[in-house]
Amino acid sequence: MEGISRFLVVSILLLSHAFPIASAQSSVEAAALQPQWLSLLHYEKTFLGDYTSAIDTPAFFFSPRGSIDPLAELQATISSFVEKPDSQCTFPARAMFVSENVATLPDVQCDAFNAFISNINATGVSLVYASGYLGNPASMYGHVFLKFNNTSQSELLDNTYNYGARYPDNENPIAYILNGIFGGYNGYFANQKYHHQTLTYNESELRDLWEYSLSLTSKEISFLLAHLWELEQIPMTYYFFKQNCAYQIAQLLSLATSTSYMPNDKAWIMPFDIVAAIKKNHPSLISTVKYHPSRQEALYTKFAQLTEKEKAQLIVALSAEETTPKSLTQILKPLNEEQMKRVIDTAFDYFSYLSQSQSENDVSVMLQQRKAFVDVRFDLPPGNSRFKPLTPAPPDTAQDTTLLQVSMIYNNYPGTGVGVRFRANYYDLLTINPARIPFSELSTFDIRLNIFEGAKRNLAELTALRITNLNAANTGLPGDNKMAWKFAGGYRDLSVNNDNGALYIDGLLGKSYSPAFDIALYGGLSSTATSKNNLGGYLAVGAEFGGVFKISPHHAMSFSVGHQRYVNAPNQKRTYATWEQRFLNNQQYDVRALLRYDEEFEYSVSLSYYF
Amino acid sequence: MKKIASIALAVAALSSNAFAQSETDKINPWKHCGIGAAIFDDNGTAAAISNIIWDLGTTAISSKISSEDSCEGQRTKAAMFIQDNFDAVLEQTAMGEGEHVNAMLEILEVNEENKADVVDAIRTSVDAQTQPEAYYNAVIAAI
Numbered sequence: 091m092e093g094i095s096r097f098l099v100v101s102i103l104l105l106s107h108a109f110p111i112a113s114a115q116s117s118v119e120a121a122a123l124q125p126q127w128l129s130l131l132h133y134e135k136t137f138l139g140d141y142t143s144a145i146d147t148p149a150f151f152f153s154p155r156g157s158i159d160p161l162a163e164l165q166a167t168i169s170s171f172v173e174k175p176d177s178q179c180t181f182p183a184r185a186m187f188v189s190e191n192v193a194t195l196p197d198v199q200c201d202a203f204n205a206f207i208s209n210i211n212a213t214g215v216s217l218v219y220a221s222g223y224l225g226n227p228a229s230m231y232g233h234v235f236l237k238f239n240n241t242s243q244s245e246l247l248d249n250t251y252n253y254g255a256r257y258p259d260n261e262n263p264i265a266y267i268l269n270g271i272f273g274g275y276n277g278y279f280a281n282q283k284y285h286h287q288t289l290t291y292n293e294s295e296l297r298d299l300w301e302y303s304l305s306l307t308s309k310e311i312s313f314l315l316a317h318l319w320e321l322e323q324i325p326m327t328y329y330f331f332k333q334n335c336a337y338q339i340a341q342l343l344s345l346a347t348s349t350s351y352m353p354n355d356k357a358w359i360m361p362f363d364i365v366a367a368i369k370k371n372h373p374s375l376i377s378t379v380k381y382h383p384s385r386q387e388a389l390y391t392k393f394a395q396l397t398e399k400e401k402a403q404l405i406v407a408l409s410a411e412e413t414t415p416k417s418l419t420q421i422l423k424p425l426n427e428e429q430m431k432r433v434i435d436t437a438f439d440y441f442s443y444l445s446q447s448q449s450e451n452d453v454s455v456m457l458q459q460r461k462a463f464v465d466v467r468f469d470l471p472p473g474n475s476r477f478k479p480l481t482p483a484p485p486d487t488a489q490d491t492t493l494l495q496v497s498m499i500y501n502n503y504p505g506t507g508v509g510v511r512f513r514a515n516y517y518d519l520l521t522i523n524p525a526r527i528p529f530s531e532l533s534t535f536d537i538r539l540n541i542f543e544g545a546k547r548n549l550a551e552l553t554a555l556r557i558t559n560l561n562a563a564n565t566g567l568p569g570d571n572k573m574a575w576k577f578a579g580g581y582r583d584l585s586v587n588n589d590n591g592a593l594y595i596d597g598l599l600g601k602s603y604s605p606a607f608d609i610a611l612y613g614g615l616s617s618t619a620t621s622k623n624n625l626g627g628y629l630a631v632g633a634e635f636g637g638v639f640k641i642s643p644h645h646a647m648s649f650s651v652g653h654q655r656y657v658n659a660p661n662q663k664r665t666y667a668t669w670e671q672r673f674l675n676n677q678q679y680d681v682r683a684l685l686r687y688d689e690e691f692e693y694s695v696s697l698s699y700y701f
Numbered sequence: 702m703k704k705i706a707s708i709a710l711a712v713a714a715l716s717s718n719a720f721a722q723s724e725t726d727k728i729n730p731w732k733h734c735g736i737g738a739a740i741f742d743d744n745g746t747a748a749a750i751s752n753i754i755w756d757l758g759t760t761a762i763s764s765k766i767s768s769e770d771s772c773e774g775q776r777t778k779a780a781m782f783i784q785d786n787f788d789a790v791l792e793q794t795a796m797g798e799g800e801h802v803n804a805m806l807e808i809l810e811v812n813e814e815n816k817a818d819v820v821d822a823i824r825t826s827v828d829a830q831t832q833p834e835a836y837y838n839a840v841i842a843a844i
Contacts, residue, residue, distance in 0.1 A: 244804035285786055285804065293789075415829075431796075438792045464795050464829035472797020472824065 118168070121191045122161040129345040130184055130317060132326065133160055144326045144333065152177075164192070171195050179203050183316035203319055210249045212238035212311050216380075217339065218250070219300040219365050219485050220291045221525050222532065224559050228270060228330065229295070230532055231516060232361040232485075234339050237284055237301065238315070246285040251318055253279050253338040255328035270330045277328030277338070279321050292384045296446055299382035300484050300525060302365065304375055310346040317345060331358040340364045347375075355701055360515065362491055369486035379484045385446075389439035391480040393565050394607075396432060400425065404433045408440065408568050413458070415465040422466070431475035434467045444569045452569070485525035489677050490700035491516045497682075497696035499540060503587035507542035509550070509694060519558065519638050520646045520672040520682070521700075529602070529610040529638050531558040536580075548589045553580035560638070562602040562610035574602035574612040584625055585664075587690035593621035598634055608640035616652050618664070625689075626662025630654035647671040664689075730780030731834045779808045780837050787833045794823055794836075811844055819843045 121127055133141040143157040151157055152166035167184055170177045172195065178185035179200035189195050216237040223229035235252040239245065255275035257266060269275050291297040306314070327333060336359050340351045353359060353367040368375055383391065396404065407413065407421045422430045441460040445453050497509035514535035517523055533556040540548045556578035563570040576598035583591050600614015613635035620628055632654030640646045651667045667687040674680045682696040783790055786801050793799025797820060806816050822843035827836050
């Protein structure tokens with residue numbers, strides 16, 4: 091009550107010259123319910139219709155009831171801004187809001203905040219999307235962050251803001267996953283220079299960056315930065331599937347422009363979803379799209395443009411057991427200066443790429459090799475080699491990530507039926523996958539329900555997680571041949587003609603080969619563990635081979651053939667095969683045809699809807 | 702991971718306030734601003750700061766930008782930039798141009814018309830064996 095009385099006194103003093111008292115009070119009440127005020131305080135509506143802030147740090151609020159009462163917080167904020175004008179410097183975005191919507195505030199000089207703004211000197215803002223990274227479960231779905239562009243300097247010196255969870259050192263993997271999913275960690279915004287991001291994503295994790303330059307006004311940019319200033323070291327509970335980087339970045343952009351960018355057709359939000367939602371619903375927000383390739387993609391782009399002669403000399407140079415500047419010069423002698431530059435500059439990408447995936451011993455040998463290339467490059471005249479830049483399709487052109495599928499099925503055992511499938515996320519080998527890891531799959535919560543003649547229902551599959559990374563390389567360069575692998579786990583029918591289900595884990599480890607840009611072939615050791623031994627055993631091991639063919643934008647297909655024997659019943663065996671095709675080139679729809687053999691044949695034709 | 706830890710500690714060094722502003726130019730960033738420690742030591746500070754993040758990739762350092770500390774002078778910033786991005790910086794120096802070399806020269810406020818001459822001068826005094834600190838010294842000598 092004391093705070094309210096004080097507020098009334100202050101606001102009367104402030105506003106009485108312009109408005110009647112009642113009008114001033116109603117103006118504050120209206121402002122307290124404005125979306126921008128609610129966003130500034132990170133209020134969310136509860137099921138009961140009340141407000142509660144996602145932030146529970148007392149220092150973030152002026153009112154003791156601030157975390158649950160937008161009006162009390164606005165009143166206390168105005169009081170503080172008037173009585174202690176310096177407090178505006180801690181919350182400059184709130185001060186902007188109050189000045190614009192409620193009352194003129196006393197002037198105050200905020201030196202630190204002004205230095206912050208002038209140091210960033212942003213003339214534009216970009217939303218940067220980092221492609222998925224299968225080396226870390228938390229990064230598989232990609233990442234987004236904001237880049238504040240200062241056109242008067244190199245973009246590597248631009249400032250960025252990230253949002254992510256912080257977790258303790260040496261966190262065990264189970265706790266890491268559970269805490270990340272169920273809110274066990276705090277999330278923070280963090281400021282870094284853009285060159286730190288390129289080092290992390292392009293160089294270390296070999297992830298592509300896609301920069302969506304946004305059409306924000308200078309006022310909107312200032313407001314955005316002012317709020318980021320307010321959020322310095324302010325924790326919010328992090329939830330991997332909802333209140334994550336994508337959610338917080340969408341909230342920030344909404345705050346700046348008073349437009350919602352939150353995809354609202356799902357219970358979760360992933361980095362792709364915000365990029366796709368902006369492109370689909372607010373395309374005018376995006377002015378340009380720029381591609382920053384990983385060093386791996388930079389290597390592939392350059393290597394593909396080398397002449398056969400240049401490729402041959404590069405392979406000879408990289409295959410040499412010991413490389414000195416002298417021996418390298420000798421190897422490159424058949425090439426002219428421009429060709430030598432192209433070969434050496436390609437090799438730089440090769441060394442950078444392989445240094446992230448090789449053992450320490452291999453890296454130390456490779457670094458010696460690299461030194462010879464650097465020295466020979468120093469001996470050549472300065473000037474970049476000439477390559478055409480690659481401009482692949484951006485992530486927003488990929489198929490949407492949640493799948494609803496209806497199938498007509500024919501199966502020799504139960505007969506004709508209808509299948510319904512729902513996959514929460516994300517993509518498979520045949521979806522349209524620009525800006526995703528080539529020849530990879532990442533599926534979570536994939537459930538199939540079949541209904542056959544006689545209304546016989548069958549839960550055919552509930553796969554919790556399926557990851558495939560064929561790592562198909564086509565350069566033929568030494569070391570560019572990482573392992574192909576698959577992992578899947580969940581529940582499914584034991585075979586096509588057996589509707590007895592069991593928990594399962596599938597695995598594969600092997601090698602792959604990409605004879606052409608749109609083709610990958612693989613083979614390797616496969617294993618399947620099941621919780622029931624109705625087919626002979628609990629653990630089957632064997633071999634599998636397969637491939638993926640992107641025949642045209644409208645047609646792609648994959649196949650796999652495997653044969654396994656049960657470890658605890660060697661006389662029992664299992665043979666399986668799949669041949670699947672995708673037709674159409676549309677972000678929301680496709681048609682699939684699947685031929686599956688697992689003890690028995692099954693045929694299906696499906697219509698898929700992605701959202 | 703060493704590379705990442707070095708970034709973390711380098712940024713941590715920004716908040717130290719051990720030197721007077723007037724001494725900025727005399728600072729050896731490797732000796733005085735913790736860059737060397739970041740390269741060679743897995744000490745507690747680096748571990749605490751590189752204590753990262755769920756969907757953030759690998760690094761997250763939160764620090765308001767400040768311009769008061771001497772370890773944040775232009776030369777120290779350039780030294781940190783060189784240390785963090787040394788592979789790219791050295792490759793591009795060998796090439797004679799590149800965005801990292803350009804950014805480094807911008808940190809040091811080298812005029813556009815002088816950049817090519819500075820790069821030429823650096824090229825004559827470094828090679829593949831050059832380490833980041835020696836490279837930094839060559840850059841300072843060239844500007």
